[in-house]
């Protein structure tokens with residue numbers, strides 16, 4: 095089933111995981127997934143991990159999600175190092191394993207590289223290619239509410255999102271954004287640019303100072319509103335209290351996004367169960383169904 099078909103009916107609720115590093119066992123992630131299924135996510139996406147590492151295990155994880163039968167899997171797929179032939183082959187394999195939804199990205203260019211070193215340089219080209227060769231696949235496209243860090247103006251970046259819509263994307267998966275006023279302005283700009291696609295917002299739980307700073311300031315040029323800045327300063331040297339305040343902040347952010355009427359909430363689970371579970375229940379999104387691990 096295409097995720098876009100669910101979005102036509104309701105606000106979706108989903109998780110994102112990343113594959114374990116090479117040589118690390120897969121079991122802890124499978125265990126986390128089994129726990130997360132209790133919250134009945136509409137879909138679970140699997141990224142390659144920040145920086146495009148551990149690509150190989152992505153298919154394995156998506157297949158596991160499919161086999162568990164508790165949520166629709168969505169794979170992340172980038173242009174990095176990928177040729178047309180390779181993309182075709184891989185997507186055929188995903189489809190044969192029952193993975194029918196893809197977040198089509200350019201992806202992060204590894205440091206020192208000039209370009210993607212693949213046949214496509216931009217996500218809209220990848221989207222058009224998927225649409226042409228796999229018309230039944232559901233396609234999500236990324237969008238950055240604070241604009242992509244490599245783009246100088248909102249006008250230009252939004253024009254590129256429009257190209258992704260025109261190429262056949264069915265919905266937008268947003269980059270994390272802690273600044274909700276900016277998010278609202280961005281949605282307004284998208285609609286003015288004729289972009290009508292549903293928008294699922296990416297929410298990165300604030301659990302760890304280093305990871306928060308890396309994803310915002312170091313990687314993506316995402317701003318830190320005062321409320322979050324205060325948590326960072328106040329608990330700079332106290333990871334435990336940082337996590338406690340960060341969880342409360344994340345719950346508030348989910349409420350705020352729900353009140354904005356976004357089409358879906360997509361939580362980067364960071365492969366953690368307990369903290370994410372507290373956040374999901376704190377946000378009232380789902381009750382813990384009080385089942386011990388139910389699956390398989």
Ligand SMILES: NC(=O)C1=CN([C@@H]2O[C@H](COP(=O)(O)OP(=O)(O)OC[C@H]3O[C@@H](n4cnc5c(N)ncnc54)[C@H](O)[C@@H]3O)[C@@H](O)[C@H]2O)C=CC1
Nearest residue numbers: 199200201202216217236237242244245251254267268269
């Ligand atoms: N959940 C997730 O994994 C999400 C990840 N992201 C991340 O966001 C980043 C950007 O998204 P992508 O789809 O990978 O990139 P993209 O291809 O849309 O954009 C990358 C850069 O190229 C520019 N650009 C796009 N199309 C262009 C074109 N046709 N001609 C010239 N310039 C063009 C954009 O303005 C931007 O500066 C990635 O690093 C991705 O990993 C973003 C949202 C969600």
Ligand SMILES: Nc1nc(=O)c2c([nH]1)NC[C@@H]1CN(c3ccc(C(=O)N[C@@H](CCC(=O)O)C(=O)O)cc3)CN21
Nearest residue numbers: 112141143144145202269270296305309313314362364
């Ligand atoms: N530029 C960019 N690249 C991405 O790959 C990406 C985004 N943005 N934004 C949306 C999601 C969020 N992603 C994330 C977010 C956080 C971690 C993270 O905190 N990872 C931990 C553990 C890494 C590990 O164990 O491998 C970390 O400490 O970095 C990873 C991927 C991947 N996605």
